Amino acid sequence: MSATTPAGVKPGFRFTGWHMLAGVVTFFAVVIAVDVLFTVLALRTFPGQVSVTPYEDGLLYNQRIAQQRAQAALGWRAAATANAGVVTLTVQDAAGSPIRGLDIAARLERPATEAGRLTPKFIETAPGRYEAATGRIAGAWDLTAEASDTAGRRFVAERRLTWP
Structure with missing residues (x-):
C-alpha cells in the first residue's frame, strides 16, 4: 500500500496540528470576548458602590440595631x-x-x-x-x-x- 493518491483524485481533508491550534485559539477567543462583554455590561448597569461611606456605615451598625430594639420596645x-x-x-x-x-x-x-x-x-x-x-x-x-x-x-x- 502506498500513501500516494491516484492521478486525478483529490486528497480528502486532513486534520493537522494547525487546525487543532486554530480551534483552541478560536474557542478561548470566544470565551474571553463573552466574558469581557458581560463584565462591561455589568459595570455599566451597577458600578458596585452601594454607599459613599461604607466604613462609617459599618461602624454605625450596632447603633442601628440598638435603635431598632428600642423602637420595638416602644410599640x-x-x-x-x-x-x-x-x-x-x-x-x-x-x-x-x-x-x-x-x-x-x-x-x-x-x-x-x-x-x-x-x-x-x-x-x-x-x-x-x-x-x-x-x-x-x-x-x-x-x-x-x-x-x-x-x-x-x-x-x-x-x-x-x-x-x-
Whole structure:
C-alpha cells in the first residue's frame, strides 16, 4: 500500500496540528470576548458602590440595631397611604391610641435612584394623623419618616408607596 493518491483524485481533508491550534485559539477567543462583554455590561448597569461611606456605615451598625430594639420596645405602629398630591401617615402607640404632637422629618425617594428626592413637611390634621403635600408625583416611592416626641422617643418608619 502506498500513501500516494491516484492521478486525478483529490486528497480528502486532513486534520493537522494547525487546525487543532486554530480551534483552541478560536474557542478561548470566544470565551474571553463573552466574558469581557458581560463584565462591561455589568459595570455599566451597577458600578458596585452601594454607599459613599461604607466604613462609617459599618461602624454605625450596632447603633442601628440598638435603635431598632428600642423602637420595638416602644410599640408604636405607623401606616402610610398615598393619595393624589398627599401622603398620609398615621401613628399609634402599643394600645392603638393615636400619638399627638410628633415632629416628623421625612423623605420620599425613588427605589432605584436618589434623583428627584423630596422632603415633605408633615402637619398634624387629626389626632395621630399627619399629612404632607407631595405635588404631582407618580409611580413607586420609598417613604422614610422619623418621628420624635417631646420626651425624646424616636420612631422610624419605612414604607413603599405607589401613586397612579
